[in-house]
Amino acid sequence: MMRFVCRAAALRRPVLVIAMVLAFGVMKLPTERALFVQHRQLHFRDVEFNLDLREKIGQLGFIAALSGFRSIVADALYIQAHVAWERTEWGRVLLLFRQITTLQPRAILFWDMAAWHMAWNASVAAMNDQTQPRLALRVKAQREYFALGKDFLERGIKNNPEKPQLYDALARLYKEKYEDHASAFEFYAKAAVLPGAWSYEKRFAAYELSYCEGREREAYERLRQLYDAGKNERLPTLITRLKFLEQKLNIPNEQRIPENAH
Template sequence: MIRPIIAVLVLLLAFGALRVPIEHAVSREHREAYFRGAQLGLGLREQLGQVGFLAALSGFRSVVADMLWIKAHTAWERTEWGRMAALFETITSLQPRVIMFWDMAAWHMAWNASVAALNDQRLGREALRVRAQRQYFELGRDLLERGIRNNPDRWTLHDRLAMLLRDKFEDHCAAAGQYARAAAFADAPAYEKRFAAYELSRCPGQERAAYEKLAALFDLGKKEQLPTLLSRLAEMEKVLGIPEADRRVPQRPSESNP
């Protein structure tokens, strides 16, 4: 019986020596194709506990992430914002490729938790409440930025970050940049390009560039000539002092005769 055992050991070791470089190469290919990107470190072990970490290691990290998502939903119903933030950290570490997790987590932090913080009288003075509100904005931005780093091949989180920068930070220049990045993806919706131009038109010092983009969109035809585009274009034409003859949007009588 010794000979077959030796034969099996030799077979397994030889097969191991043959497959290790292949497996290493296939693993690299998996990572390049955005598979197996979750970083299951010791920090996660502390957050998940023994059983959850074991389950995540054994190929059930998506199920563990879903269970935590349901927990986060319950925390939301109870308005436990701090607990939600901690759960979102774990969930997005487990499933960094699920756009919905980054998107919803950022939305909860920047829109829901921030409003709750501003209205939370237990925080005391208004200055403190505004500070807490801004901290939740920052949390939302951080989630979206990390989401983008984990999903560089997708446009959705650029759009969400642009929305956050526009509506919460009122940073129209940065929002225009994010919308433009989203628009650069082949599968991005057509409105991303429009939104990028709208935000650029609100960015001080970028009037000329915004005018050119808006005019280019206008020239694409009726489909692009939407009310917001017309009003932004008219505004840029006015700001830049475009001669009446060259204007795409005719000036209203009230504007020409102040």
């Protein structure tokens, strides 16, 4: 009889433990759900600690990241990237910034610097590469670096959609490297409506739109609205583009800005 009681008690213990675990899990659900919603609202994307990350940052870096030292590892890699830039080791710069942005996807500086090194520095180096006599191959390499810079900015925006800085950088890349005024307008305009945007974003968006064939009327209205906002907006480029559109759209003389506008 005593043996039966002991056996029954032994069987009840695992059942009790399982029940407690299940109850604890149910109690945690509202909290975990609230945290998940908060992370989604903040556009927070956790780093996934998987084999892909381990391959990107190496064994020691992976261990450090697991230990909660992601920012320290990222800063150390950033210093290495700076040294690689000074040595014009563009492949290493690319690799290091991929590691850095993987570890710290919410750090605007890292995405911006990665794009700058690729789309501006490395692309110029590729175009001026004296070891490559064929112009077509130098142009191809240059375009590939443009694309790498663009990719960094696009992924940075996905991780930080509420920050205007990367939209601004992507607009500048489209303007200066691709001469794509429509896309430059799009991203300057997106930056302009975000909290913390620089005051020039609306003006730059209007400038870029003024170069887009078929959108002259919209550009004119934007530029005129800025002009009417006051003297602080009446910069030489704005006045030049506005007068150009007045001429192209045959705006009546009485509706045009003064000839000596400033």
